[in-house]
Amino acid sequence: MKTSLTLLCVLLSIMLNAQDNKEEWYEFWVGKWEVSWDEGDGKKGSGTNHVVRILDGKVIQENFSVTSGANKGYLGTSLSVYNPTHQQWHQGYADNQGSYFNFVGDKMEDKYVFKTIPVVKEGKEIIQRMVFYDITHDSLTWDWESTQDGGKTWRLNWRVNYRRMAG
Numbered sequence: 001m002k003t004s005l006t007l008l009c010v011l012l013s014i015m016l017n018a019q020d021n022k023e024e025w026y027e028f029w030v031g032k033w034e035v036s037w038d039e040g041d042g043k044k045g046s047g048t049n050h051v052v053r054i055l056d057g058k059v060i061q062e063n064f065s066v067t068s069g070a071n072k073g074y075l076g077t078s079l080s081v082y083n084p085t086h087q088q089w090h091q092g093y094a095d096n097q098g099s100y101f102n103f104v105g106d107k108m109e110d111k112y113v114f115k116t117i118p119v120v121k122e123g124k125e126i127i128q129r130m131v132f133y134d135i136t137h138d139s140l141t142w143d144w145e146s147t148q149d150g151g152k153t154w155r156l157n158w159r160v161n162y163r164r165m166a167g
Contacts, residue, residue, distance in 0.1 A: 023082045025089060025105065025112055026060055028135050032165040035064075035142075037158060045069025049162070058082075062093075080105070080114075089114070101128070110135075124148045128157075138164040 033049045047066040054061045059081045066074040076095040082105075083090060089105025091114050103114035115129040127150070131143045144158040 022087055022089070022107075023084070025082075025107060026080055026132075028112075028137075028140065029062075029132065030060060032167075033162045034165055035160050035162055037069075037160045039069055043069065045071060047074075048165075064095075103130070125150065127151060129154070 029051050030053055031051060033051070034046065035049050036044055036046045039045045045066060046068045047064065049065075050063045052061050052063075053059065059079055062076070062078040062080070064074075064076040064078075066072055074095065074097070076093060078091050078093040080089060080091040082088070091101075091103040091105065093099075093101040093103065101116055103116055106113045106115060110133065112132040112135075113129050116127055118125045118127050120126070126146060126148055128144065128146045131145060132140055133143075134141045140162045142160045142162060143156055144160075145154040145156055147154050
């Protein structure tokens with residue numbers, strides 16, 4: 001009996017320690033990145049994304065810049081923060097074209113997601129999301145997707161490939 005109880009305690013401890021620490025979900029994103037994407041017709045776009053921790057390490061700040069391609073000159077920035085009271089990530093994103101998005105963070109298996117609060121446009125409920133996946137220390141893939149059916153199906157709008165910059 002004592003052996004069974006000890007084994008149960010060890011297994012519970014392993015399970016609790018193996019759970020994700022939500023506060024660290026987006027730590028993989030911090031760094032200086034070269035980004036690129038396919039614009040169609042054999043054309044490529046590229047830029048940089050410098051992602052840093054600020055405000056005593058509690059906030060992740062993104063600084064996105066398109067340096068070549070159809071959207072050259074596009075700039076975007078975001079602030080992402082973990083709210084321990086609600087145990088949830090939040091992100092506000094704005095760009096130099098006047099867009100603003102309000103996201104809530106989530107995780108689906110090995111993918112990290114920031115999803116917008118539903119917006120009704122022309123009678124249709126639209127949800128957009130950023131999906132981070134295929135994450136390694138030196139690379140990741142980021143998809144911008146949208147749905148108009150409550151999330152049953154998602155349409156890929158933009159895929160960006162990240163490569164960590166040296167140094």
